[in-house]
Amino acid sequence: MPVIDLRGIKREYRMGGKRGGNASGNTGDPAGENAVVVRALRGIDFSTEAGEFVSVMGPSGSGKSTLMNIIGCLDKPSEGTYSLDGIETSTSDSNTFAYIRNRKIGFVFQSFNLLARTTALENVELPLFYSRSKKDEKQNAMTRRERAIAALKEVGLAERMHHFPSQLSGGQQQRVAIARAMVNDPAFILADEPTGNLDTEMTLEIMGLFQELNRQGKTIIMVTHEPELAAYTKRIITLRDGKLVSDEQVTNRRSALDDLAIWKQEHALLAGEGA
Ligand SMILES: Nc1ncnc2c1ncn2[C@@H]1O[C@H](COP(=O)(O)OP(=O)(O)O)[C@@H](O)[C@H]1O
Numbered sequence: 001m002p003v004i005d006l007r008g009i010k011r012e013y014r015m016g017g018k019r020g021g022n023a024s025g026n027t028g029d030p031a032g033e034n035a036v037v038v039r040a041l042r043g044i045d046f047s048t049e050a051g052e053f054v055s056v057m058g059p060s061g062s063g064k065s066t067l068m069n070i071i072g073c074l075d076k077p078s079e080g081t082y083s084l085d086g087i088e089t090s091t092s093d094s095n096t097f098a099y100i101r102n103r104k105i106g107f108v109f110q111s112f113n114l115l116a117r118t119t120a121l122e123n124v125e126l127p128l129f130y131s132r133s134k135k136d137e138k139q140n141a142m143t144r145r146e147r148a149i150a151a152l153k154e155v156g157l158a159e160r161m162h163h164f165p166s167q168l169s170g171g172q173q174q175r176v177a178i179a180r181a182m183v184n185d186p187a188f189i190l191a192d193e194p195t196g197n198l199d200t201e202m203t204l205e206i207m208g209l210f211q212e213l214n215r216q217g218k219t220i221i222m223v224t225h226e227p228e229l230a231a232y233t234k235r236i237i238t239l240r241d242g243k244l245v246s247d248e249q250v251t252n253r254r255s256a257l258d259d260l261a262i263w264k265q266e267h268a269l270l271a272g273e274g275a
């Protein structure tokens, strides 16, 4: 059974016109004559099995964010069906939809999105509060803490768990965010330009971490516009004008940690020459 199964996904944005009204207080056009329809996604078929590591590429405006919002259950398609881990999301009510989002998806954003006045450990514990179901009520604070510590260990940050985000490097903050994304044991991790705010060294470290997590069986979907980063994943899908125009397995997959070692060597040589 696929983890993600999208069939005939379309998403249209209707600007002005019949529906009437917009954020700037325009009351619209009852006849719909001035409606402008933006076809952000024009029929996407895509499915992912457990254990895949997929990059989503495509030029600006091609529909990546729209697709990510749908895959992330932040938005519903205008047409088509999306089944996540066997649950049909398009017909689910808003409670179920929110439950699926909290339980089944681990989000990683470009800007980390950590709570500033909250330690690494507490940041990672947070999803365990939100996702409590009746059945989980019995789960006590100790278990939550243990699970959060285990997730921080997985990203190699256990010794920093009592630090606040401001006391951590960008790469370490993103590790905390990845631990937070994993703590619920989601069906997949959805990462939107996860290294967009990081320098080369930290980028390679984070890509190395994703490769290791994927090796352990985690399913990862990552939006990136950088081909060098897509080369660390296993499969690349490319969008153009709201359509999926290519879907390729990566043949000679690079190792981010090998590339990091090479980068460090070159860096040391350059520093040596400068001295
Ligand atoms: N909320 C919105 N309202 C109207 N049009 C939108 C909205 N969001 C995106 N679009 C349009 O949909 C298309 C795809 O956008 P997007 O998914 O953001 O692409 P990408 O992330 O690849 O840059 C673009 O033409 C964009 O202008």
Ligand SMILES: [Mg+2]
Residues within 6 Å of the ligand: 064, 065, 066
């Ligand atoms: Mg975008």
